[in-house]
Amino acid sequence: MTPSIAFIGVGNMARAIFSGLLASGYPAEKIIGTSRTPEKRDYYHDHYGIAMLAENELAVSQADVVVLCVKPAQMQSVVEDFAAQVREDQLFISVAAGIELEALSRWLNTDVAVVRSMPNTPSQLGAGMTGLIANHHTSAEQKSWVSELFSSIGHSVWVEEEEHMHTVTSLSGSAPAYFFRFLEAMVKSAAAQGLDEKTSRELASYAMLGAARMVIELDEPIAQLRKNITSPKGTTEQALLSFEASDIDTIVADAMTACSNRSKEMANDFSVQKNK
Numbered sequence: 047m048t049p050s051i052a053f054i055g056v057g058n059m060a061r062a063i064f065s066g067l068l069a070s071g072y073p074a075e076k077i078i079g080t081s082r083t084p085e086k087r088d089y090y091h092d093h094y095g096i097a098m099l100a101e102n103e104l105a106v107s108q109a110d111v112v113v114l115c116v117k118p119a120q121m122q123s124v125v126e127d128f129a130a131q132v133r134e135d136q137l138f139i140s141v142a143a144g145i146e147l148e149a150l151s152r153w154l155n156t157d158v159a160v161v162r163s164m165p166n167t168p169s170q171l172g173a174g175m176t177g178l179i180a181n182h183h184t185s186a187e188q189k190s191w192v193s194e195l196f197s198s199i200g201h202s203v204w205v206e207e208e209e210h211m212h213t214v215t216s217l218s219g220s221a222p223a224y225f226f227r228f229l230e231a232m233v234k235s236a237a238a239q240g241l242d243e244k245t246s247r248e249l250a251s252y253a254m255l256g257a258a259r260m261v262i263e264l265d266e267p268i269a270q271l272r273k274n275i276t277s278p279k280g281t282t283e284q285a286l287l288s289f290e291a292s293d294i295d296t297i298v299a300d301a302m303t304a305c306s307n308r309s310k311e312m313a314n315d316f317s318v319q320k321n322k
C-alpha cells in the first residue's frame with residue numbers, strides 16, 4: 047500500500063520534493079501539506095491536487111510518513127506541538143539544515159524512526175541529490191523506502207557519520223545556489239561584452255549542464271576533462287590563469303567551510319548540552 051506523506055511547512059523545499067514526487071507518479075491523494083495561510087492552502091490544493099490542512103497535528107495523525115520542512119528555528123516548537131500525536135509505526139524525515147537526529151528524537155519524545163535528510167531544490171525536476179542518515183529506530187525496510195522516495199526525485203546517498211551531513215550541506219544542499227551565483231556572474235560579464243541576457247543564459251547554463259553530465263557519465267578524472275579543453279596558448283588557459291591568480295581553491299574552500307560551520311553552529315544551538 048502506498049504510504050500517505052504529510053509535509054509540515056510547505057515552502058520552497060517541500061514544494062520541490064512533492065512536485066518531484068507527483069511528476070514521478072506518486073498519487074496526489076496520498077500527499078498532505080500544511081500551511082497556516084488560507085490562500086496558500088487554496089493555491090497548493092488547486093495547483094497540485096494535494097490535500098492542504100491548517101493544523102499540523104491533524105496532518106500528522108493522518109500520515110504514515112511525516113516530512114518536516116519548516117525552517118530550523120521553527121522546528122522545535124512545531125514538532126513539540128504535535129508530539130503527543132506521534133505513533134511508533136510512523137516515519138519522520140527532516141530536511142532541516144543543522145538539526146541532529148538526537149534533537150529531533152528528543153522533541154518527538156517517542157521511540158520512532160527518524161531520518162535526517164539534506165535534499166536540494168533540483169528535486170523538483172527529478173534532478174535532486176539528497177544526503178541521508180537514520181536513527182537506530184529506523185528499520186532496513188524503512189531505509190530502503192526512503193532511498194526509493196528520494197531516488198524518485200533524483201539521487202540519494204546514505205552517510206555513515208552524522209558529522210558528514212555538514213559537508214553534504216556544503217557540497218549538494220546549498221551548492222545549487224553557488225552555481226546560480228556563478229551563472230549570474232557569467233551572464234553579467236557577457237552583458238558587459240555586449241551579448242543579451244537570454245542568449246547568455248542559454249549558452250552558459252547548457253555549458254554547465256554539459257560539464258556536469260561529462261563528470262557524471264564519463265569515467266575520467268575531473269582534472270583531465272578540464273585539460274581536454276585547455277589548449278596550450280589557447281583561450282581557456284587565459285580564463286583558468288585568471289582563476290588561479292584569484293586563488294580559486296581558497297575562494298571555494300572558504301565558502302564551503304563557512305557553509306559547514308553554519309550547519310555546525312545550528313546543530314550546537316539545538317544540542318542536548320545547550321538545552322539542559
Ligand SMILES: NC(=O)C1=CN([C@@H]2O[C@H](COP(=O)(O)OP(=O)(O)OC[C@H]3O[C@@H](n4cnc5c(N)ncnc54)[C@H](O)[C@@H]3O)[C@@H](O)[C@H]2O)C=CC1
Binds near residue numbers: 060102142219
Ligand atoms: N531551500 C533549500 O534549497 C533547502 C532547504 N532545506 C531545509 O528546508 C527547510 C525549509 O526551507 P525552505 O523551504 O527554503 O523555507 P521556506 O520558508 O520556503 O518554507 C518553510 C515553510 O514553513 C512554513 N511554516 C512555518 N511555521 C509553520 C508552522 N508552524 N506550521 C506550518 N507551516 C509553517 C512557512 O510559512 C514556510 O512556507 C529548512 O529547514 C531548510 O534548512 C534543506 C535543503 C535545501
Ligand SMILES: O=C(O)[C@@H]1CCC=N1
Binds near residue numbers: 143215219220
Ligand atoms: O540555506 C539553507 O539554510 C538551506 C539549507 C541548504 C540549502 N538551503
